[in-house]
Amino acid sequence: MRPFWLEELRQTRAEGNARVRRVLRPDPAGPSRVIWRGKSVLPFASNDYLGLAHDPRLARAALRAIRRQGTGAGASPLVTGWLPSLRSLERDLAAWECAEKALVFPSGFQANLAAISALAGPEDLILSDALNHASLIDGCRLSKATVRVYRHADPDHAEELARAHRSRHRRLLVVTDSVFSMDGDTAPLERLANLVLNQEGMLLVDEAHATGVMGPEGAGLAHTLAPRFEREKGLLIRTGTLSKALGSQGGFIAGSRDLIRWLVNGARGYLFSTALAPANAAAARAGLRIAGQEPWRREKVLGLAALLRTKLGEAGFSALPGTAPIVPVVLGQPRRAIAWSEILGKAGFLVPAIRYPSVPREGARLRITLSAAHSEGEVLELAHELATLNRSGR
8 A cells, every 4th residue: 555645745736836945055255155956145035134143142052151151051940951041042032022031942842732732721712813823723723622722913804713712711811923934924913912801811012023123122022011900910921032132042932930830840851851062052142142232233233124025016016015134926826936036036135935735725925024234235136036027927
């Protein structure tokens, strides 16, 4: 009998949705470029929004931690893995988020799985945005709670679902990204905060693509909600990542002291996972410090995103929502997205084609991500190439 996945893989290929990993090498010309298929190209694919992933200050911090604490944490933070670099990072994250405590995980994906599955169970109701990240979706499934999906960024629909279903469940948890990873738009956080406060619920906001970039001081979009939850501190839960704007790897949860104590005791993804390696913790801490000291980085990347949106609009592309450094060019058919990505690659730009299941079947797109490491000239060159493609009618 042939394995079932062979037929499914054949079908995926036929639809133009098969993934192939790119082989990339560092470019001797500098850290802002990579070698792909023997050619030097400029990446517009990384989530390194502040341009810190190659910053020598992060590398030096990682090397110091390795010399003092080794290359691996060795065990769960509750066994032997809560090492000095990790403790310091958690304190700094809590201060930056204006939260009482923070808890660090090996990845942002794991932080979301752990938080949601610990906070909700079979007797509870979760309201989830239709375009939430896979980690939030999988966390909802893992919780075994009743999940109702509201229309993307539609607080009226979320409120309608809460009124219809809240009374039949023990707890209510509303789950949303703050910045949506494929569209670059933002969640209606003020309205969602009203909902949970009125319905005696909890609000979990994933700040993965806002951390370091969006909101006051780059502390995320949910940062401004904290005063509204002052009397009910445990009802606002923020998750984020260390592996995008902060240039390292890992994820975190920020919230009240009691919330973190609860998660330390009840989040299986924390209890049974080896802690973040010392080098990653130290690098993330250095990235956090630089993000605070050098606000020009987030100002630059947001300015470049605004410039690209303007130029694409002038070139006839559909209006692009949002202000985040994620700029989608929706093309519809997966083969068209792949073809445009290939043409851009030959022109010296690495721009990924995003297809199902990351986006809807007819929503294939180029996903352009900006970085403070990009120059205005480079962004204008990319916009020119895209305008030329659009005029060609391909």
